[in-house]
Amino acid sequence: MNLLLELLxxxxxxxxxxxxxxxxxxxWLDRKIYAKLQNRVxxxxxxxxxxxxPFADFIKLLAKEDIVPDETDKPLFNALPIxxxxxxxxxxxxxxxxxxxxIISFNGDLIFxxxxxxLICIVIIYAGISSSNRFSTVGAERAALQLLGYEIPMMLSxxxxxxxxxxxxxxxxxxxxxxxxxxxxxxGILGFAIFILCGxxxxxxxxxxxxxxxxxxxxGWLTEFSGRKLALFRLTRDVELLYLSGLAVALFLGGxxxxxxxxxxxxxxxxxxxxxxxxxxxxxxxxxxxxxxxRIDQMVNFSWKYLVPIAILQVLxxxxxx
Amino acid sequence: MMQEExxxxxxxxxxxxxxxxxxxxxxxxxxxxxxxxxxxxxxxKVTGVDVDVSYNHRGIEKALEQRNYIxxxxxxxxxxxxxxxxxxxxxxxxxxxxxxxxxxxxxNYIRLLIEELARIHSHMLWLGVAAHEIGFDTLFMxxxxxREVVMDLIEMxxxxxxxxxxxxxGGVRRDISDEAKDKVKKGMNILEERLKYYRxxxxxxxxxNARCSGVGILKPRDAIKLCAVGPTLRASGIKNDVxxxxxxxxxxxxxxxxxxxxxxxxxxRVLVRVDETLESVNMVKYxxxxxxxxxxxxxxxxxxxxxxxxxxxxxxRGELIHYVRSNGTKNPERYKxxxxxxxxxxxxxxxxxxxxxxxxNIADIPIVLASIxxxxxxxxxxxxxxxxxxxxxxxxLEELKAYCKRQxxx
Amino acid sequence: MxxxxxxxxxxxxxxxxxxxxFKEREKVHIPEGLRGKIAFDREKCTGCLxxxxxxxxxxxxxxxxxxxxxxxxxxxxxxxxxxxxEVCPKNAIKLTEEFELxxxxxxxxxxx
Numbered sequence: 001m002n003l004l005l006e007l008l009x010x011x012x013x014x015x016x017x018x019x020x021x022x023x024x025x026x027x028w029l030d031r032k033i034y035a036k037l038q039n040r041v042x043x044x045x046x047x048x049x050x051x052x053x054p055f056a057d058f059i060k061l062l063a064k065e066d067i068v069p070d071e072t073d074k075p076l077f078n079a080l081p082i083x084x085x086x087x088x089x090x091x092x093x094x095x096x097x098x099x100x101x102x103i104i105s106f107n108g109d110l111i112f113x114x115x116x117x118x119l120i121c122i123v124i125i126y127a128g129i130s131s132s133n134r135f136s137t138v139g140a141e142r143a144a145l146q147l148l149g150y151e152i153p154m155m156l157s158x159x160x161x162x163x164x165x166x167x168x169x170x171x172x173x174x175x176x177x178x179x180x181x182x183x184x185x186x187x188g189i190l191g192f193a194i195f196i197l198c199g200x201x202x203x204x205x206x207x208x209x210x211x212x213x214x215x216x217x218x219x220g221w222l223t224e225f226s227g228r229k230l231a232l233f234r235l236t237r238d239v240e241l242l243y244l245s246g247l248a249v250a251l252f253l254g255g256x257x258x259x260x261x262x263x264x265x266x267x268x269x270x271x272x273x274x275x276x277x278x279x280x281x282x283x284x285x286x287x288x289x290x291x292x293x294x295r296i297d298q299m300v301n302f303s304w305k306y307l308v309p310i311a312i313l314q315v316l317x318x319x320x321x322x
Numbered sequence: 323m324m325q326e327e328x329x330x331x332x333x334x335x336x337x338x339x340x341x342x343x344x345x346x347x348x349x350x351x352x353x354x355x356x357x358x359x360x361x362x363x364x365x366x367k368v369t370g371v372d373v374d375v376s377y378n379h380r381g382i383e384k385a386l387e388q389r390n391y392i393x394x395x396x397x398x399x400x401x402x403x404x405x406x407x408x409x410x411x412x413x414x415x416x417x418x419x420x421x422x423x424x425x426x427x428x429x430n431y432i433r434l435l436i437e438e439l440a441r442i443h444s445h446m447l448w449l450g451v452a453a454h455e456i457g458f459d460t461l462f463m464x465x466x467x468x469r470e471v472v473m474d475l476i477e478m479x480x481x482x483x484x485x486x487x488x489x490x491x492g493g494v495r496r497d498i499s500d501e502a503k504d505k506v507k508k509g510m511n512i513l514e515e516r517l518k519y520y521r522x523x524x525x526x527x528x529x530x531n532a533r534c535s536g537v538g539i540l541k542p543r544d545a546i547k548l549c550a551v552g553p554t555l556r557a558s559g560i561k562n563d564v565x566x567x568x569x570x571x572x573x574x575x576x577x578x579x580x581x582x583x584x585x586x587x588x589x590x591r592v593l594v595r596v597d598e599t600l601e602s603v604n605m606v607k608y609x610x611x612x613x614x615x616x617x618x619x620x621x622x623x624x625x626x627x628x629x630x631x632x633x634x635x636x637x638x639r640g641e642l643i644h645y646v647r648s649n650g651t652k653n654p655e656r657y658k659x660x661x662x663x664x665x666x667x668x669x670x671x672x673x674x675x676x677x678x679x680x681x682x683n684i685a686d687i688p689i690v691l692a693s694i695x696x697x698x699x700x701x702x703x704x705x706x707x708x709x710x711x712x713x714x715x716x717x718x719l720e721e722l723k724a725y726c727k728r729q730x731x732x
Numbered sequence: 733m734x735x736x737x738x739x740x741x742x743x744x745x746x747x748x749x750x751x752x753x754f755k756e757r758e759k760v761h762i763p764e765g766l767r768g769k770i771a772f773d774r775e776k777c778t779g780c781l782x783x784x785x786x787x788x789x790x791x792x793x794x795x796x797x798x799x800x801x802x803x804x805x806x807x808x809x810x811x812x813x814x815x816x817x818e819v820c821p822k823n824a825i826k827l828t829e830e831f832e833l834x835x836x837x838x839x840x841x842x843x844x
Contacts, residue, residue, distance in 0.1 A: 037739040038463040039748045134344050138684060141365070206457050207529055213457065216688055217344075218351060289739055292529040293457025295685040296366065389788065396788040396813045460735055467748045474761070481767040481827075487813050495818065496765070519738075527734045 006103065014097040014270065016089055023238035027054040029278070030241070030285050037289040054238070058231050066227030073130040080130065081225065081232035084123045088239040091116040094170070095246040096255045097273050098266050100178065101171040110168045113247055114158055117202055120240065121147045124211065127233075128221030139220025142296050143204075143211035149303035150201035150208075156311035157191040157198070160318045161251045164188065174255035184252040187321050190314040192252045194307055196280070199244045200287050201299070203237070207291035208299055245277040245284070253280075344684065348377050352455060352688035355698035361674070361687065368682040371674045373667060375701045383657055390624065390652040391417060395490060401659065402700045403484055404447065407440035408637035409659075410489040412644040415570060417491050419631035420648050421622055428616040429493035430572040435506075435609045436480065436488050437571070438602040442513065443472045444638035445599045448695050449520065452592065455688040456533045461523060468516045475509045478502060493619030503610050514603050521596045524589070534589040538673045538690035539680060541586060550669040551662045552640020553598070554694050557591040559584035564636040576605050576612075588693040595695075625652045637662055639695045661700035670694050753832075762829050767812045769830040770805045770843050776824035777802050783816035783825060792816055805843040807833060 009015055028043065028051050035042035043050030068077060094102045094109050102109075121143065128140020161183060165173040177183055184192050201208035212220035225233055249255060256273035294302070344363050348356035356377035362370040382401055386394050398413045399406045411433060418425060446469040453461035473483045479502060480486040488494050524530055540550065545558040555562055563580045565573040581597040583590035630647040640662025647656040673690050676682045682690070750759050779801040784792045791809035794801055803816075803825075817825045835841065 036747075037742055038460050039467060039742040039745060040463060041747050041749050041751075044751070134342055138344070138363075138366075206459070209457065210685070213685065216352065216685055286739070289460045290733065290736060291458070292453070292461075292527070292533055294529060294532060295683060297683070298532050390786070392786050392815065392819075393788040396811055396815070460739060464735075464738070474763075477766065478763040481765050481814070482812070487767075495814075523734045 009098075009103050010093060015093055015103060019089055019092045019239055019242065020235070023235060023242050024054040024058070025051070026242050026245075026277075026281060027238045029281060030288075033282060033285045034289055037286065058235060061231035061234070062228055064227045064230075066229060069131065069133070069224055071132040072224065073132075076126060076130040077224075078229075080123055080127045081229040081236070084120055084127075084236040085232050085239065087116055087120050087123065088236050088243055091243050092239065092246065095243070096170060096174055096250055097246070098256070098269050100174045100255055100257065100269075105169070105171050107167075107169045109170050110158060110162055110173070110251075113170070114155055117154075117240075117244075118147070118151060120236070121202065124221055127225070128211070131221075131224035133224050135217040135219070135223045136221050138217050139211045139223070143221060145296050145300060146201060146204075146208065146210055149300040150198040150307070153194050153303060153307040153311040154198035154202070156308070156315055157194045158251065160191050160311070160315045161188060163315065164318045164322060166322070170250055170255075174250055174257065177254035178257045182252065182254040187318055188252050188314075190310055190317070192248070194311050194314065195248055195252065196283055196287070197307065199248065200284060201303075203240055203244060203284075205284070205288050207287070207294050209293055210296050210299060213293060241281070241284070242277070245280040246273070248280045249273065249276040346687060346691075352691060353696075353698075354451065355696070357696070357698045357701075359674075359687075359691070361684070363684060366683045366685070367676055368674055368684060368687065369676055371671050373671060375664075375667060375698055378699050378701070383659065386657040387653055387655065391491060391626070391654065392624070394654065394657075396487065398659075399485055399487060402661070402697050404444045405440075405637045405639065405642070405661075405697060405700065406485050407437050407489070408635050408642055409644075410487070411437060411571065412633050412635040412642055413646075414489045414491050415635070416631045416633040416644045416646045417626060418622075419633060420626040420629050420646065422627075423492075423620065423622065425493045425620060426617045427572070427614050429618045431609055431613045432494045432498060432618060433489060433571045434573065434576060435498075435606055436476070436486060436494075438605045438609075439472060439476055439479075439506075440486070441602045441638045442599050442606075443469060443476065444695075445595045445602075446472065448595060448638075448692075449592070452689065452692045455692045456530070458527075458530065461520070461530075465520060468513065471509050471512055475506055478505060490619070492622045493617070495619070497618050498613070503613075507607065507610055510603050510606055514600065517596060517600055517603070521593070521600075524592050524596060531589065533685075533689060534587065534592060535585070536587055537682075537686050538588045538591075538693055539586050540669055540673050544672055545669060548668040548672060549665050550640075551665045552637075552695070553591050553594045554640065554666050554669055556580070556582045557594045558586045564634050564641050568634055570633070570635060576608050578602075578605050588689055591693045625650060639663055639697055639700075640665060659700075661697070663694070663697045664701045666694040666696070667701070670696075762831075764829070766829045766831065767814050767827045769807065769828050769833060770810065770816075771826045771828050772803070772805065772843055773824045773826075774799075774802065776822045778822060780821065782819045782821070786815050786819050788813060788815065807841040807843060808838075 011017065031053070032042040032050070043053035046052045046056045068074065091113055093104050094113055096102045096105075106112075124143050125140045125147075128136045128143060161173060162168050164183060164187060165176040167173060167176075180186070204210075204212055212222055217223075222230065222233060253276045256269040256276070258268065258272040260268050342363065344361045345358070346361065347353055347358040358374040358377070360372040361368050382397065386397060389397060395410055395413065398409050401409050446465055450462040450465040450469070453459070453465065476486060477483045479498065480488045480496065488496060540554065540558050542558045542560055545555050545560060550558070551562075559582055561580050561582050564570070565578070566580055578601045581594050581601065583593055626648050628648055628650045630645070632643065632645050635642045635644075642662055643660040645656075645658040646654055649655045670691060674682055674687065750756050752760050781794055781801060781803075783803050784794050789809050789811050791806045791811070792803045793806065795804055796802075805816075812827065814827045817823075817827055833841075
């Protein structure tokens with residue numbers, strides 16, 4: 001019985017179908033906020049206020065012709081979009097949404113979550129290399145270099161949270177925050193700033209959308225993908241956005257916790273989760289609207305000159321407090 | 323030489339290429355019009371560039387010989403959409419030189435007004451496009467929102483937002499009413515405030531500085547040797563502007579400053595253009611306050627006398643030269659256009675090669691290309707065609723000189 | 733960071749977009765003197781053919797009807813330069829301010 005309930009939870013709510021639905025809504029929200037910051041309207045006509053626009057884009061891409069060039073590494077080229085989507089959906093299942101623990105929850109799942117993000121980046125590098133195209137190669141090379149830049153600060157900041165809560169289990173981290181104070185308003189504020197910046201680099205959004213710079217290398221590692229593969233990669237991008245916001249909420253904002261009325265928990269926890277992730281999304285979109293795109297050597301410079309020392313400072317601070 | 327040989331041997335031995343070429347164009351998100359640039363890259367460093375710009379050749383100079391002088395105004399206007407005022411101004415001045423007649427002062431003031439409004443329009447469009455090339459979409463959206471102000475003013479004055487068709491042989495076609503003058507003044511006040519804000523953003527934003535300063539260096543000696551024109555030349559510290567050196571349309575009566583910067587990089591070109599836009603705003607305000615009354619047009623016969631004339635104009639992109647030769651009929655005998663972008667192409671090839679300490683990355687390519695404000699519709703190459711043998715080819719300068727010597731015209 | 737204040741203010745300002753043509757069509761300001769669709773008055777035309785001589789694109793074609801020679805205008809070739817309006821001695825040609833010229837039928841593009 002328990003197994004059946006878990007299976008239903010994984011498939012529908014708050015699992016795969018919920019993740020896909022929420023990913024579309026997040027992309028719509030991202031586009032609308034980005035547009036409002038630029039004094040214009042975003043999508044407007046598909047569905048009420050344009051809310052069906054990301055879904056319409058997905059359906060349109062599914063219907064387009066899927067061209068596979070001769071020179072590519074075909075098994076890798078065909079399998080990579082599915083692998084990427086699977087990885088990000090798997091990570092989503094570990095996040096706490098309807099309860100203080102995720103559907104899948106085990107000791108050490110913080111490391112699992114961070115490792116999943118690195119794996120997705122490795123998939124991107126393979127995607128760029130397997131499509132034998134000059135632009136894709138340059139994009140893959142840039143993605144690898146960018147990974148060197150943001151990976152260390154992000155891991156240090158997550159590790160500092162682990163030290164603060166004295167555990168590597170996301171359930172324990174969230175419980176500690178519920179009992180004491182959210183780490184964002186407490187000692188984790190530096191870590192939150194680093195996490196958001198590195199998250200922007202991981203999601204490949206401006207100012208760090210270097211592997212996929214539109215005006216320089218056409219579409220970077222995404223150039224040769226078309227049709228269904230492109231649809232799956234774009235969906236992966238949206239699910240990753242959701243996944244990163246969920247992780248930031250779990251680590252720094254106390255997960256889906258908030259003032260509860262007993263008995264209504266399965267309804268209130270998702271609502272708090274949504275509100276908090278909207279806040280993180282707002283921060284990410286504002287960052288996207290504020291800056292120009294950096295060059296890859298400038299990005300790695302910035303990361304190692306500023307982000308890594310601040311992350312180390314955060315770890316030391318946390319060690320002193322605990 | 324030895325290094326090259328060794329390198330070639332190495333290339334043949336290994337099973338993958340060490341260096342490859344990145345093609346930018348003919349279709350590319352960084353280019354607004356078709357042109358072909360082939361870059362030799364090593365990793366992220368660009369080591370060489372090869373150019374081909376003849377994709378937009380439309381045979382305009384031949385078409386000009388088959389229409390009369392009035393029809394040609396509208397054909398010349400369409401050589402380039404953005405520079406259309408500069409092209410028609412240059413054409414009208416060249417033909418009026420053939421007649422040897424002077425146009426009324428009020429007509430010259432109106433020509434100056436529309437020319438400077440078009441310059442503001444062109445530079446704001448360029449600022450948005452350059453911001454988009456470095457990925458700064460927010461600045462792009464804001465600048466293009468403010469560009470609507472100047473487009474609405476041009477629409478009110480001339481009847482169309484972009485192709486103005488206000489210059490004609492003998493003067494201008496429309497007059498300005500007093501309420502139009504008030505609206506233009508209000509628009510200029512709004513624009514001045516916004517432009518000062520964009521200048522502050524360009525100077526202070528850290529990511530814009532990171533992408534634009536120290537990039538695309540063109541030394542003054544190279545700029546003069548390679549015949550750069552316009553803001554590209556002025557950003558390398560050389561004070562050269564047709565409006566001051568060879569004044570036309572009463573530019574010597576309307577005061578302005580020639581803007582130069584001496585940091586020689588892309589940021590200097592951005593600042594030169596923004597400051598020029600501010601100067602144009604001041605010129606427009608001066609024009610409105612000091613406009614004399616009188617006719618706006620004189621009537622001229624359809625066929626000019628036999629002769630030839632050259633006229634130069636400072637288009638938003640640089641120095642524009644037109645040459646006309648008339649044989650007394652109502653069609654021109656020969657017309658030649660030399661556009662500023664054509665003069666800037668050798669400079670951009672120089673800016674895009676890494677040598678010594680100066681390194682160019684792939685990420686610098688779009689912004690350096692955009693910094694000369696390329697208008698490839700204006701650029702055209704000549705190609706030779708032998709119809710009987712059905713061959714086409716392009717000659718280099720030495721081959722062309724040898725051919726002319728053989729024909730006896732050099 | 734220098735555009736931060738500006739974009740925060742934009743969250744509360746009205747949008748700069750005009751939702752033309754479905755919702756806010758009347759907000760588009762059409763100035764007087766806009767060079768739009770050609771209007772031709774047959775009564776005033778004397779058949780001097782100056783308009784066809786100076787039309788740059790050949791949009792002005794001369795036909796003969798019961799009163800003599802007269803022009804017809806092909807809007808798909810027209811540049812809207814208004815040279816015909818300028819050169820007509822009887823003011824029979826006028827460029828109106830109508831600019832929404834899309835049509836389903838090619839006959840809508842010939843002005844008689």
